Amino acid sequence: MASTRQSNDGTKLKSVKSLTESPELTSIPPSYTFTNNPHDEIVTDPDDDDPIPIIDYSLLVNGTPHQRAKTIHHLGKACEQWGFFMLINHTLSNSMVDKMMDQVFAFFSLKEEEKEKYGGKDVMEPIRYGTSFNASLDKVLFWRDFLKIVVHPEFHSPDKPVGFRDASAEYCRGTWKVGRELLKGISESLGLEGSYIEKRMKLDSGLQMMAANLYPPCPQPELAMGIPPHSDHGLLNFLIQNGVSGLQVFHNGKWINVTSTPNCLLVLVSDHLEVMSNGKYKSVLHRAVVSNKATRMSLAIVIAPSFDTVVEPAKELLENHGNPPAYVGMKHKDYMQLQRSNELYGKSVLDKVKI
Ligand SMILES: O=C(O)CCC(=O)C(=O)O
Numbered sequence: 001m002a003s004t005r006q007s008n009d010g011t012k013l014k015s016v017k018s019l020t021e022s023p024e025l026t027s028i029p030p031s032y033t034f035t036n037n038p039h040d041e042i043v044t045d046p047d048d049d050d051p052i053p054i055i056d057y058s059l060l061v062n063g064t065p066h067q068r069a070k071t072i073h074h075l076g077k078a079c080e081q082w083g084f085f086m087l088i089n090h091t092l093s094n095s096m097v098d099k100m101m102d103q104v105f106a107f108f109s110l111k112e113e114e115k116e117k118y119g120g121k122d123v124m125e126p127i128r129y130g131t132s133f134n135a136s137l138d139k140v141l142f143w144r145d146f147l148k149i150v151v152h153p154e155f156h157s158p159d160k161p162v163g164f165r166d167a168s169a170e171y172c173r174g175t176w177k178v179g180r181e182l183l184k185g186i187s188e189s190l191g192l193e194g195s196y197i198e199k200r201m202k203l204d205s206g207l208q209m210m211a212a213n214l215y216p217p218c219p220q221p222e223l224a225m226g227i228p229p230h231s232d233h234g235l236l237n238f239l240i241q242n243g244v245s246g247l248q249v250f251h252n253g254k255w256i257n258v259t260s261t262p263n264c265l266l267v268l269v270s271d272h273l274e275v276m277s278n279g280k281y282k283s284v285l286h287r288a289v290v291s292n293k294a295t296r297m298s299l300a301i302v303i304a305p306s307f308d309t310v311v312e313p314a315k316e317l318l319e320n321h322g323n324p325p326a327y328v329g330m331k332h333k334d335y336m337q338l339q340r341s342n343e344l345y346g347k348s349v350l351d352k353v354k355i
């Protein structure tokens, strides 16, 4: 049975998409308005002297030993200094990516009753459609509808739209492969064996999740927020978007606009890589702002440890470098549950495991 999402005052909460479809909407409802301006920090485009790192995937997998070693070095620096990079020359074809984005758009375009089949309250449901982040807890609502699906170790898919299952099976297989190759390079960049992360994080039964976000045009974008500053659970997050910018990453005390670059994967270092590397690599704080011009869509693929893995700093890194652990271990499932059942705010979950 379709469940009903409740807003703070107990009334049914509409998706942002259906809210924006009412023709008279010229201002945003007060429940979406931030009283302390979320846009008051420094926002800038990337500096020419400190550009967003670019990693060439083809050199990592098919390069000469020298090219591969150089790429692994750059990869390590990107994880250390930005927690974020753009991946080019990867193996995901344009047609595969386009097909996937078309299906995500088709899902959000279904009738609300159809989408509401996945509108359950349990934050750990394998397929979950909703709005804002945690609508029953969010003090101010976010200008965003979402669909989250677990696709590994068990593959799930909504039945509609018709082409969704095939497109997502193909896209998820492709991104999983890229994720495992990148994690090999990242293990090596930490001075560990190439297979270290995949073994230690039990990636054969690792969690892969797809999270699709829809940010409809907003009549007062300066008062609203698509998704608040946060870092993600898991090891890596691959983001693609529909050609409309809105992602900002926090770097050296400033919010950096990430302009949409076709054919590249935006790769975000996530909390479990920070924990596992004992803080050498930092998960990136990021947020999404909205616009009054176009609907923005983004699609995230989370590559994460198996649910039963206790994620803690790699003993080998502590022993080799004589460093004390900076984080306590926590089971991935407990970490994810903690993040999903609270307000999304900065690195608040990571702070709980920091020593
Ligand atoms: O829409 C974006 O660019 C960011 C989405 C995001 O941070 C997430 O899904 O975790």
Ligand SMILES: [Fe+2]
Residues within 6 Å of the ligand: 230, 231, 232, 286
């Ligand atoms: Fe995120």
